[in-house]
Amino acid sequence: MDKIKLSRMQFFGNHGVFAEENKLGQRFYVDVELAVPLDKPGLSDHIDDTINYAHVFFKVKEIVEGRTYKLIEALAENIASELLGTYTSIHEVTVRVIKPHPPFPVVFDGVTVEINRKRAN
Template sequence: MDKIYLNKLAFYGYHGLFPEENKLGQRFYVDLVLELDLKKAGMTDEMTESIDYGHVYQVTKHVVEGTAKNLVESVGEDIAQQLFASFQNLKACSVKVTKPDPPIPGHYESVAIEIYRERP
């Protein structure tokens, strides 16, 4: 399957288990891999045969900057479901949500989840 990559989309959200996360918020990064057939897009040079990257960004932003969730797993699942609802030609997607500054003691770069979903 052909793929579109959107890398390190940056947002500010209020997701987390701790009250200070819900109050203060923090940065989140999202990486997406969208799977669909891109042959017609390549042959016709028509946007209608592909997926509008700007629209993908807006859909993702709406989820990440929207209603606060306890878990980044829920954020990732919501992104995948909204992408399927928005883009009928999307066959599958990989969604990685990175939380660079979680309130966890220790030394690390970030924590992240990644999910893979296929159109039901």
């Protein structure tokens, strides 16, 4: 299946288990891979035959910045569900949510949650 990938989209959100995370917020990165047939737009060169990735960006932004989640797992699930519900041409979606600076007293390069969801037939 063909794919459209939006990589390292950056948003500011208030997600986390700790009250400080919900109050202060932090930066999150989101990657989205959309499995969608691209033969028609490849031949037509017309925006209406594909998924407008600018619209996808703003849909994800609305989800990440619009409400607070305790778990980035729930955030990823909501993104996947909304994209599958909004764009009927998507057969499968992979969502990665990266929390680059979790509030732990250890040093590592962030936490990533990755989920993959398929359209129910």
